Amino acid sequence: MRNVAVIGVGQSKFARRPDASIREIAFEAFKEAVEDAQITREEIQASLVCSATHYDKQRTPAGIIAEYLGLNPQPTFNVEAVCASSGVGVRIGWSFINSGLHDIVAVVGFQKMTELSSAEVQEVMGRSGDVMWESPFGTTMPAYFALYAQSHMQKHGTTQEQMAKVAVKNHFYATKNPKAMFQEEITIEDVLKSRIIASPLKRYDCCANSDGAACLILASEDVAAKIADKPVWVAGLGLASSPMTLTGRDTSYDSFDCTVEAAKQAYRMAGVGPDDVDLAEVHDCFTITEILNYEDLGFCERGQGGKLVEEEQTYLGGKIPVNIDGGLLAKGHPVGATGASQIRTLVKQLRGEAGATQVEEAKVGLAHNLGGIGMYCAVTILKT
Ligand SMILES: CC(C)(COP(=O)(O)OP(=O)(O)OC[C@H]1O[C@@H](n2cnc3c(N)ncnc32)[C@H](O)[C@@H]1OP(=O)(O)O)[C@@H](O)C(=O)NCCC(=O)NCCS
Incomplete structure (x- = not known):
């Protein structure tokens, strides 16, 4: 090797x-x-x-x-x-x-x-779901992830305020990243009052094109x-897939199996566990996705993701800083570039070159990159 x-x-x-x-x-x-x-x-x-x-x-x-x-x-x-x-x-x-x-x-x-246009993008993205049985019925990406949000809210009591807190955090950190798309702080109120896209997801619960x-x-x-x-160093790699159709999944729609599997592979290869990770870049295409990712990557127990962000444990100085470059929600999500951008952020952090958002003594970073509606997942663990 x-x-x-x-x-x-x-x-x-x-x-x-x-x-x-x-x-x-x-x-x-x-x-x-x-x-x-x-x-x-x-x-x-x-x-x-x-x-x-x-x-x-x-x-x-x-x-x-x-x-x-x-x-x-x-x-x-x-x-x-x-x-x-x-x-x-x-x-x-x-x-x-x-x-x-x-x-x-x-x-x-x-x-x-x-x-x-945004509508054309959603039509193209919808076609990364099953074009025979799903996308003709209007399953755009916000609609798909809204189903996961509804399920997580019902099963674990996750609130719209907790989801909004993810957007507030990521927009806050984007103001410290000159390469980020959005440069203005937002409040929980701003998120809750923004236009409904696919209930319960509102505009600020979504990443932008x-x-x-x-x-x-x-x-x-x-x-x-x-x-x-x-x-x-690239210390750990995990890559996994899940059925593309939602009906093909053996799940209660509150977790992405491919994340759990890819994380397991990457942790094993790197010889570390979730508690060893100093910071993470995770795929927050929607606010609910970041909450699911906390749980799937083992940063908290199942159902506790909303609480983790509510208590600011994923802020700089918290238990595990997540997406402190703005994430997809506020840095932007030009889809093919996202995985490499996440690793760029981690490399800067692990070299001690992250300026205002530097995590002290960062030695282990984790990047989580999801494809489509959770049908591909790549997890990469980096070490100094
Ligand atoms: C949420 C969404 C439907 C809004 O689309 P829209 O209302 O047509 O918005 P537009 O693209 O016309 O943009 C209008 C303005 O709102 C801003 N905006 C759009 N989406 C935004 C978002 N999600 N967050 C913050 N601002 C946003 C744009 O920057 C633009 O601002 P400007 O006028 O200053 O340039 C669109 O951003 C979207 O489809 N997002 C999801 C993308 C996606 O699914 N990615 C893959 C995930 S797996």
Whole structure:
């Protein structure tokens, strides 16, 4: 087994970006990552270009992005696992290096969603549910996650105020992250009064559609030892799937089985448990999702997720700081970029470079990247 390190990270601003094409957004993140790693693009032996399909016109985007980034003639691959695309890309990049095939690999996650209207985006996203039995009946993403919210509220007494607190926390931390889409604090009242999207989810319970890219440079132990001042190690990887159709799931809809399974694999491989994690970046596509994730990742008992955030235990200084870069809710969720952006945040934290949101003595970070309505899940554990 060859150890694999993250030696460079980069991210574009997440926002509506009518000013930039997918190649230009990818370049912004790539340039930052290559400079951070202090390598040249010629040293990169393969690239993994991670995105979800159908948001922009370009098919097989690895072609155009590898060309624009100057990564020909090295091999390049499209990786697609909807919102978990770049979380999956990290696992593939790790395998390339761990197997000895390559020494330096770039994982580039990107998405440009705002060329479509919100309604068109939801139609495309709905098609990442079963197009025969579900999406024709209106199961957009907010509708799917609203079902989980209803179930969690009924079963565990989770309240709309507790869900709102997740949005308040993540918008608060986004104001400290210049790359985040939203830069204004909101209150619980703002969330509760915002427009109903799919009951009980209101606008501020939802992430917004966004454009952006994030890039990670992965390297073998030998390379990292030579060139990286502060390598951050990929210590644990977990990847799991669940049935795509909700009716195919053996669940009471208050948990994502694929998260539980992916977390188990990652904890085992890293030799740590939930109590050892110093901070986490989790997939808060909706406020309820962050609450489910706390429970599925073992940060609290089943049913206690609402209370965990209500008591501010997931704030900086709490038991386990979560999404203190703004999360998907306020940093933005350009879907293919999200998994790589989560890892960028953790790498900055583990190197002690997180500024105002630095977790003291952070040594173990966990990234949780969910795809679709919980049908893919990638969990990555990083260590100093
Ligand atoms: C919630 C949602 C339906 C709102 O759509 P909408 O009402 O059509 O909003 P628009 O896209 O027209 O944006 C209108 C304004 O509201 C803001 N806005 C939109 N959604 C927002 C959100 N979720 N949070 C905060 N602000 C939001 C936009 O930035 C925009 O602001 P601006 O006028 O200053 O540019 C849309 O954001 C959505 O579909 N979100 C979920 C995305 C999703 O499912 N992602 C995948 C998860 S698995």
